[in-house]
């Protein structure tokens with residue numbers, strides 16, 4: 001019995017390691033850094049409300065972080081964002097670059113643009129919103145204003161709220177390339 005068990009066990013362990021290896025290589029092969037739902041619950045608790053800005057900030061932050069890792073960025077990652085508004089909190093959650101750990105600076109220039117720098121080798125990526133994501137973000141804000149002007153529970157308000165939810169859900173789940181444009185700023189030739 002004992003021998004049989006010992007003979008089987010290595011196969012099980014091996015299969016486990018293999019499947020782990022496969023899922024790791026899939027994750028590395030993919031350019032898509034679509035965030036997990038847990039990240040958005042964390043973001044909502046941190047930011048205090050749900051809004052397009054904080055969601056797309058998280059998408060921008062996460063996509064930039066993953067791109068900078070793929071480009072071989074070393075050392076601490078430091079963020080510079082160019083608008084003082086809701087996306088800043090998303091960037092802190094998505095990229096993990098917080099104001100408190102001196103990894104975030106904000107310049108209020110009315111531009112939804114993030115520059116993430118790896119302090120070790122000074123590699124940099126820039127992340128912006130796609131036109132579609134920017135337009136949907138603005139649309140959700142307008143719909144929110146319209147909804148607030150209507151009595152709670154009225155059919156028109158419910159309809160607006162449903163449209164807003166759809167936009168949030170798209171911003172959370174659409175593939176990276178539909179939401180974020182990431183550019184490597186100063187990387188040596190031949191690296192991504």
Ligand SMILES: [Zn+2]
Nearest residue numbers: 051053054086
């Ligand atoms: Zn907000």
